[in-house]
Amino acid sequence: MIEFQQLKKVYNSGGQEVAALNGIDLLIKKGEIFGVIGFSGAGKSSLIRCVNWLEQPTSGKVIIDGKDLTALTSAQIREVKKNIGMVFQHFNLLNSKTVFANVAMPLLLSKVPKEEIKKQVTELLEFVGLSDKANYYPDQLSGGQKQRVGIARALATNPSILLCDEATSALDPQTTSSILELLRKINQEYAITILIITHEMAVIREICDRVAVIEAGKIIEEGTVFNVFSSPKTDTARNFVSSVMNDQIPDSIKEIIEKNDGLQKVFRIQFIGQTAGQPLLSQVAKKFDIHINVLFGNITELQGTPFGNLIVEFQGADREINRALMYINQEKVSIKEVKAHAS
Amino acid sequence: MLVNFDQIIEALIETVQMVGFSLLFSAILGLPLGILLVVTRKGHLLENLPVFNVINGIINIFRSVPFIILMVAIIPITRFIVGTSIGTAAAVVPLVFYAGPYIARLIENSLLEVDPGVLEAAQAMGATPAQVIFRFLIPEALSSLVLAFTIATIGLVGASAMAGAVGGGGLGDLAITYGYQRFDTMVMLITVGILVVMVQGLQTFGNLFSKRIRRR
Numbered sequence: 001m002i003e004f005q006q007l008k009k010v011y012n013s014g015g016q017e018v019a020a021l022n023g024i025d026l027l028i029k030k031g032e033i034f035g036v037i038g039f040s041g042a043g044k045s046s047l048i049r050c051v052n053w054l055e056q057p058t059s060g061k062v063i064i065d066g067k068d069l070t071a072l073t074s075a076q077i078r079e080v081k082k083n084i085g086m087v088f089q090h091f092n093l094l095n096s097k098t099v100f101a102n103v104a105m106p107l108l109l110s111k112v113p114k115e116e117i118k119k120q121v122t123e124l125l126e127f128v129g130l131s132d133k134a135n136y137y138p139d140q141l142s143g144g145q146k147q148r149v150g151i152a153r154a155l156a157t158n159p160s161i162l163l164c165d166e167a168t169s170a171l172d173p174q175t176t177s178s179i180l181e182l183l184r185k186i187n188q189e190y191a192i193t194i195l196i197i198t199h200e201m202a203v204i205r206e207i208c209d210r211v212a213v214i215e216a217g218k219i220i221e222e223g224t225v226f227n228v229f230s231s232p233k234t235d236t237a238r239n240f241v242s243s244v245m246n247d248q249i250p251d252s253i254k255e256i257i258e259k260n261d262g263l264q265k266v267f268r269i270q271f272i273g274q275t276a277g278q279p280l281l282s283q284v285a286k287k288f289d290i291h292i293n294v295l296f297g298n299i300t301e302l303q304g305t306p307f308g309n310l311i312v313e314f315q316g317a318d319r320e321i322n323r324a325l326m327y328i329n330q331e332k333v334s335i336k337e338v339k340a341h342a343s
Numbered sequence: 344m345l346v347n348f349d350q351i352i353e354a355l356i357e358t359v360q361m362v363g364f365s366l367l368f369s370a371i372l373g374l375p376l377g378i379l380l381v382v383t384r385k386g387h388l389l390e391n392l393p394v395f396n397v398i399n400g401i402i403n404i405f406r407s408v409p410f411i412i413l414m415v416a417i418i419p420i421t422r423f424i425v426g427t428s429i430g431t432a433a434a435v436v437p438l439v440f441y442a443g444p445y446i447a448r449l450i451e452n453s454l455l456e457v458d459p460g461v462l463e464a465a466q467a468m469g470a471t472p473a474q475v476i477f478r479f480l481i482p483e484a485l486s487s488l489v490l491a492f493t494i495a496t497i498g499l500v501g502a503s504a505m506a507g508a509v510g511g512g513g514l515g516d517l518a519i520t521y522g523y524q525r526f527d528t529m530v531m532l533i534t535v536g537i538l539v540v541m542v543q544g545l546q547t548f549g550n551l552f553s554k555r556i557r558r559r
């Protein structure tokens with residue numbers, strides 16, 4: 001469990017005070033995969049680095065499994081750190097050491113006996129799928145393989161928390177999904193709490209349970225991935241969501257709507273979960289005297305729940321259209337009119 | 344030729360001794376100073392600006408005094424340590440005062456090249472400052488440190504020849520007393536030839552050794 005209470009971090013750059021974190025309150029539950037997303041400079045990096053004391057907050061508290069880090073001595077904090085693994089964007093492996101020695105390093109620091117180290121490192125390398133690369137050097141590996149070494153190293157001390165600092169941002173999309181899959185496997189098999197910070201919404205969608213959006217050092221939105229993706233409340237969140245959800249109306253269709261401004265009735269319908277399985281549109285078309293023209297649509301799966309997005313045009317008398325709208329609203333499906341110059 | 348083969352061999356041995364001992368003592372002096380110069384600087388592992396500024400200043404002072412002046416200036420210290428100011432052993436003292444600060448700078452440069460991300464990973468693992476230095480910083484810089492020591496050794500070969508001018512013995516002494524002051528061109532050519540071979544050999548060995556460590 002990780003808890004931030006009124007966390008503030010102020011930097012002094014050239015006589016000017018810059019607040020990287022401006023009062024963060026956040027609770028990350030044991031065993032969950034929690035994502036923090038934000039643009040660069042939003043403060044997400046400072047936030048994750050406060051968890052393992054790579055940065056010390058100016059004020060506020062960081063509580064790890066019930067221990068308030070601000071109240072500990074540096075020796076005690078080093079012990080807490082051994083319970084927190086960290087994976088970095090640029091891997092940060094020792095280039096002068098083999099894969100085996102890199103993974104063994106945290107154990108060596110804890111003075112674990114040689115035999116035990118050999119056994120554990122062999123197991124870890126097997127877990128991340130790099131058994132055959134034990135005697136390679138990092139510069140002989142691909143980016144994805146290096147990150148697997150980084151993950152194995154982070155897991156060496158058998159931590160209860162894993163921090164991922166943009167862990168997939170330097171990798172190509174295919175490698176990213178294989179690394180995310182590995183992270184999910186770690187979360188499930190070892191019940192490790194994972195905190196991920198990223199600027200890639202796809203990463204959040206792929207594996208996170210809950211997400212927080214950070215902007216200007218503040219958490220501006222927080223919730224389950226499903227809630228934030230299906231109904232983002234802030235512009236920044238909407239921006240991130242649309243970067244992966246593809247729910248923007250394509251320009252060609254926007255043009256049509258603009259051309260016939262006011263003449264057409266265009267709506268955006270959002271289906272969530274079970275409602276996505278109902279033949280709603282065909283029911284509406286049968287019940288009411290209107291024609292339905294689908295302009296654009298897609299269905300995405302979010303945490304195992306289907307989430308659909310349709311842009312439709314209703315053709316018919318205003319009275320019939322209004323009745324149809326009322327009917328759709330009763331079905332607990334969100335419907336909103338789309339006007340020209342808006343999306 | 345005014346010198347015989349045995350004298351040349353003797354001078355060579357003296358030079359090797361001078362360079363060897365002064366390298367050893369300057370490394371003992373320069374290595375910790377170089378490490379301190381890195382870890383006490385702003386934003387580093389053991390940030391401590393007073394310590395950094397003092398070491399930095401003292402090193403600059405020693406590095407700005409020309410070696411030939413330094414040699415004469417510290418004669419009282421040399422006498423105090425060795426008991427005399429003439430001879431091979433006496434030459435080692437100014438050589439250490441010359442090469443120690445130089446090695447500290449070279450080591451500082453090598454250590455600064457280490458990826459800060461690696462040190463961050465070390466700290467994230469809960470490594471103590473000593474573990475960060477000896478398990479991460481130095482191993483990662485090792486190949487570059489070997490090259491730094493190669494440069495320092497070659498610098499010492501040159502400086503040891505200069506030490507010959509004030510009675511330090513060695514090849515430099517031979518070259519100056521016989522080759523220069525008595526116009527014996529042959530002695531001059533032989534001593535310079537030996538020095539050239541020494542420097543070439545040292546650099547080649549240093550490069551090979553460094554490459555072996557880097558493992559590419």
